[in-house]
Amino acid sequence: MYVGVDCGTQSTKVVLVDVDDARVLGEASRPHRLDEGEGGRREQDPGEWIAALRGAFEAMLATTGIDPRAIRAIGVSGQQHGLVALDESGQPVHPAKLWCDTETAAWNAELIQRLGGEAGCLDRLGLVLQTGYTASKIAWLRDARPEAYERIESLLLPHDYLNFWLTGERVAEAGDASGTGYFDTRAQRWRHDVLAEIAPELDPERVLPRLIESHEPAGIVRPELARELGLSDGVLVSSGGGDNMLGAIGTGNIRPGLVTLSLGTSGTICAHSPEPVVADSAMVANFCASHGGWLPLVCTMNVTSATTRIRELFGLDLESFGERVAAAPIGAEGVTLLPFFNGERVPMLPEANASLDGLTSVNTTPANLCRAVVEGATLGLRYGLDQFGHLAEGVHEIRLIGGGSRSPVWRQMVADVTGSRVICPEIADAAALGAALQAAWCHRGGELADLCARLVHLDEASRAEPEPASVAAYREIYARYRHRLAERHGIH
Structure with a gap:
């Protein structure tokens, strides 16, 4: 054990x-x-x-x-x-x-x-x-x-x-x-x-x-x-x-070709590399992995920490919050929320504040605000994925972990915003599972890949494929998000 x-x-x-x-x-x-x-x-x-x-x-x-x-x-x-x-x-x-x-x-x-x-x-x-x-x-x-x-x-x-x-x-x-x-x-x-x-x-x-x-x-x-x-x-x-390193192990992300994306308090995106990396962006950290090799990584600071603030503002439990997000249309009828409640690391805005744009007397509804904060957090992760440049080429699957990954609406949003297939491991607490796998590897010897193959199982029921119409819609909404970044913070 x-x-x-x-x-x-x-x-x-x-x-x-x-x-x-x-x-x-x-x-x-x-x-x-x-x-x-x-x-x-x-x-x-x-x-x-x-x-x-x-x-x-x-x-x-x-x-x-x-x-x-x-x-x-x-x-x-x-x-x-x-x-x-x-x-x-x-x-x-x-x-x-x-x-x-x-x-x-x-x-x-x-x-x-x-x-x-x-x-x-x-x-x-x-x-x-x-x-x-x-x-x-x-x-x-x-x-x-x-x-x-x-x-x-x-x-x-x-x-x-x-x-x-x-x-x-x-x-x-x-x-x-x-x-x-x-x-x-x-x-x-x-x-x-x-x-x-x-x-x-x-x-x-x-x-x-x-x-x-x-x-x-x-x-x-x-x-x-x-x-x-x-x-x-x-x-x-x-x-x-x-x-992040143990989460990579817990999702089986110990070889090139996969991306692990975490919808936790913060958001992280990482991919395995057998060699040190020099990314096109300084926001991509050349971290080492905790199983050998390297784990280039991007971290955003406002994911479920941001969605929780809006959820609690309206006094909603998780189920009711998810219903509001699902009820609002893609793009939240023009509402854009830059969810930098804790400042932000990617983009580099440590002293930034959250901002809300596009409100009218018609679109200012709880459902749109709930949708806007989830979209803002997800678009921020898309911005982070863009920073990987050539390092993200050849990625065929995103393995989604963290508390937000339990939401079917959010999983589909990640698939549509990134244009990638998304699936969750059966064990959402991938870092704890990765720690146990590393402990077994350290104690028993052998190949860590064999342990991952035995213990890391994917939940087929969680699979989300990008929907072409939604991908096209989010392409425009992401452009709106980038425009707001430029207007508010000079980030292009």
Whole structure:
């Protein structure tokens, strides 16, 4: 038996997988609280991740009735980019600043300049720094919270922190490390010189975790924790990785020709590459994969986080919201919503606000506003897919994951907006499944592709084919969306 954990923005999910019988035995989740404030502050208490992991693990065991002593290994997926800075006793010096925190936009702009602009970033890191990355969070902590900064002994990412809690080991792997902003994504090594630009007082040999390969274990579960959880001694913890990297594994996206698109709190698009990539757009991140190779990726910051705001504004549950979206026509009768409630990463607008255009006394209806926010989020992902340029050529299928993928209306919208066939895996929580598959790969050896072939099953009932008339209609609506981007933000 193998356990996969996914620590996301809104909750931590746990799945239990039986590799021999090729089935998922059970799953459970527990929520987190997000602390939001002025200026784009978005933080969480890492202690809540641990409490949620414990709670979800216990709930999963209760529903399955499985003896935890049968568990052989655990894999952890985590939301990328979050800064977990620890003191000498292993306690956070400050709440974790998350991927969606835009309070550090000015620090990110300064870092890009210090590194020599986009060209300098590409030369040293293989990608261009973004506000959501970890680097600017450290710089912000240095200036805004010097008393906390002075106590830093370790710099970890969320999944690294949970591995540390499980094993006592401070390790990292290339996939998640790619999003720190002080890691060379081509050579797959820390850039001590870049960290020195960010935090000259910190000794990189002391504060940075030891790098391991994706197939290597992070360690074994601490004996005292194993007893608390009812585990046997010697339960292995795999390297783990970022949620996008483990989501790719959980959708079988470990070879060229596929695209994984996530309709989660944020939206991500990624495709496997056996070699480092140099994209036509600086918005495409040359991330490493958590199974070997690379995972060029685009991330938008406003997907279900945006749709939830409009849904709750009208007091609708998910079913009623979906009915409103389906009731409105394609294009929402001229209503366009740029859903940049959290700023935006793609396009690069970290300090942007959401905007609503095209309202009249006739088209201002709840149904049109509900449709407009879903279309705005989806058109933003289409904009992100455009940034892939030649990297998206030859893609024959989009594998859709995340909470939004459960909506038939949204699945069809993705197919029509992108002009591509869309299908969902049977397990929507692909990052947690990918973590369990990586744990099995790390424990058993062999080929990860064989494990994916056995455990990653596609849900044929979810398949959506692009409809020619709708594709043509969305071509015009996408042009309207791009026009609004140009008018509002100068993005062409």
